[in-house]
Amino acid sequence: xxxxxxxxxxxxxxxxxxxxPGSAFASAADQLHLRKALANFDCSVMGAETYRTARExxxxxxxxxxxxxxxxxxxxxxxxxxxxxxxxxxxxxxxxLLSDLAARGHQRCALLxxxxxxxxxxxxxxxxxxxxxxxxMLFGSGMPLVAEAVDIxxxxxxxxxxxxxxxLMKYEVLR
Amino acid sequence: xxxxxxxxxxxxxxxxxxxxPGSAFASAADQLHLRKALANFDCSVMGAETYRTARExxxxxxxxxxxxxxxxxxxxxxxxxxxxxxxxxxxxxxxxLLSDLAARGHQRCALLxxxxxxxxxxxxxxxxxxxxxxxxMLFGSGMPLVAEAVDIxxxxxxxxxxxxxxxLMKYEVLR
Numbered sequence: 001x002x003x004x005x006x007x008x009x010x011x012x013x014x015x016x017x018x019x020x021p022g023s024a025f026a027s028a029a030d031q032l033h034l035r036k037a038l039a040n041f042d043c044s045v046m047g048a049e050t051y052r053t054a055r056e057x058x059x060x061x062x063x064x065x066x067x068x069x070x071x072x073x074x075x076x077x078x079x080x081x082x083x084x085x086x087x088x089x090x091x092x093x094x095x096x097l098l099s100d101l102a103a104r105g106h107q108r109c110a111l112l113x114x115x116x117x118x119x120x121x122x123x124x125x126x127x128x129x130x131x132x133x134x135x136x137m138l139f140g141s142g143m144p145l146v147a148e149a150v151d152i153x154x155x156x157x158x159x160x161x162x163x164x165x166x167x168l169m170k171y172e173v174l175r
Numbered sequence: 176x177x178x179x180x181x182x183x184x185x186x187x188x189x190x191x192x193x194x195x196p197g198s199a200f201a202s203a204a205d206q207l208h209l210r211k212a213l214a215n216f217d218c219s220v221m222g223a224e225t226y227r228t229a230r231e232x233x234x235x236x237x238x239x240x241x242x243x244x245x246x247x248x249x250x251x252x253x254x255x256x257x258x259x260x261x262x263x264x265x266x267x268x269x270x271x272l273l274s275d276l277a278a279r280g281h282q283r284c285a286l287l288x289x290x291x292x293x294x295x296x297x298x299x300x301x302x303x304x305x306x307x308x309x310x311x312m313l314f315g316s317g318m319p320l321v322a323e324a325v326d327i328x329x330x331x332x333x334x335x336x337x338x339x340x341x342x343l344m345k346y347e348v349l350r
Contacts, residue, residue, distance in 0.1 A: 011307065011329065011346070012320040013188020119315065130313075132186065136329040136346060138305075138321055140294065145187040146315035154186065154311035156340045165331045167344070171186070171311060 001102045003126055005111040005118055006037060007145060008133035014142030015113060021143075022053040029162040030133040037131065038110055041066060043101050045121075046112040048072035048089075055081075062086050067106065069097065071117060094124045115147035122150055127173050130154065136165040176277045178301055180286040180293055181212060182320060183308035189317030190288060197228040204337040205308040212306065216241060216285040218276050222292040223247035230256075237261050242281065244272065246292060269299045290322035297325055302348050305329065311340040 008026040009015050017025045038044065044066060051058065051070040058068060059081075068087045070078065075089035082088060090097055101109060111121055121127050132145075154171035162168050183201040184190050192200045213219065218241060226233065226245045233243060234256075243262045247253065250264035257263060265272055276284060286296055296302050307320075329346035337343050 009187075011188070011305075011344070012184075013186070017326075018324055122313065130186075134344075136331055138297065138325050138327040138329065140319070140321040141324040144315070146313055149193055149316040150313050151192075152313040154313065154340070156311055156342070159334055159336075159342060161334075165329070167331070167334060169186070169309075169342070 001098050001107060001109055002128045003098065003109045003111055003121065004041070004129040004131055005121070005127050006034065006131045007113055007118070008034075008135060009145050010135055010137040010139040010142070012138050012140065013145050014139040015115065015145055016143040017137075017139050018142050021049070025137065026133065026135055027163060027166050029166055030135065033133065033162055033168060038064065038066065041108045041110040043067040043069060043106040043108070044110040044112050045069045045071060045097065045117065047114050047117040048074075048078075050113045050117070058087070067101070067104075069101070071097065071120075094121050094126050098126060115143050115145065118145060119147040119150070122146060122152060122173070123148070125175060129157070130171045130173060132169050132171070133162060134167045134169060176273050176282060176284055177303045178273065178284045178286055178296065179216070179304040179306055180296070180302050181209065181306045182288055182293070183209075183310060184320050185310055185312040185314040185317070187313050187315065188320050189314040190290065190320055191318040192312075192314050193317050195317075196224070200312065200314075201308065201310055202338060202341050204341050205310065208308065208337055208343060213239065213241065213285055216283045218242040218244060218281040218283070219285040219287050220244045220246060220272065220292065220296075221287040222289050223249075223253075225288045225292070233262070242276070242279075244276065246272065246295075269296050269301050273301060290318045290320065293320060294322040294325070297321060297327060297348070298323070300350060304332070305346045305348060307344050307346070308337060309342045309344060
């Protein structure tokens with residue numbers, strides 16, 4: 001199972017603008033990039049807060065054949081939203097979750113936030129790549145890319161331009 | 176007076192690794208870039224903490240003809256270090272300081288940190304460009320690039336590679 005963390009951040013490392021949830025600050029070019037990129041993944045994982053923030057958008061776009069897995073301590077609270085194989089909820093640990101997804105035949109997983117989920121998977125050594133959209137903004141505060149102290153070295157794979165101002169940087173996580 | 180903020184950060188926006196002061200995490204390529212870049216500035220401004228952390232290095236390199244100005248609430252504490260025209264200490268506001276430097280004939284100022292100094296100058300609308308070295312690391316905690324909430328839009332000027340893994344991104348601050 002290959003896990004790729006995909007996120008958009010301000011140049012100074014925030015995935016939300018101040019206290020506003022979600023990534024409405026991100027450019028249209030980033031949203032297009034995300035949709036195209038996700039077509040290459042057969043599953044995605046996000047936290048419950050990210051799901052709540054993007055719920056309507058996610059449910060509008062469930063035609064794409066990808067298992068969306070929401071990590072939450074209380075999966076029972078979301079039982080009305082379950083669509084088996086398309087949208088599921090789990091309280092498993094990151095390692096258990098990925099092992100279960102692999103056993104079900106999934107091979108490429110997109111990790112879609114937020115900061116707590118990024119931390120959990122990074123600290124468990126379960127992230128292979130990081131695809132980061134860098135928007136031309138400074139926020140000074142907001143939700144950080146990673147919620148806790150980590151010490152992770154990366155190898156840069158590529159730097160592309162999504163627009164004149166927005167960069168897409170891809171890294172491999174070194175172990 | 177043109178003011179350029181020059182800094183090195185982890186990919187997730189920290190200018191120190193966790194609680195360790197200084198930028199020892201930065202690559203040799205970044206240090207070489209900084210020395211070369213500073214040759215094009217006739218003055219630099221930094222905060223007292225940045226000065227204390229880099230004091231020996233700064234005093235070793237004072238041959239370069241550039242006025243190093245240290246902003247501090249207590250300039251009198253540094254009277255033994257003063258070398259007029261080379262190393263001075265001031266408690267002026269950012270606008271007063273730049274106005275004074277311009278009156279003395281200076282035209283290009285490098286802003287060298289830390290986070291509080293970045294905030295002060297950015298919030299006062301006194302920064303023209305941002306030259307940011309992006310090291311291939313995630314820290315999750317440390318001193319942020321900007322110490323307070325801001326809402327600043329940038330225009331990307333260039334993206335260069337200092338090494339295969341380290342990028343140098345230059346931006347103009349939009350008003």
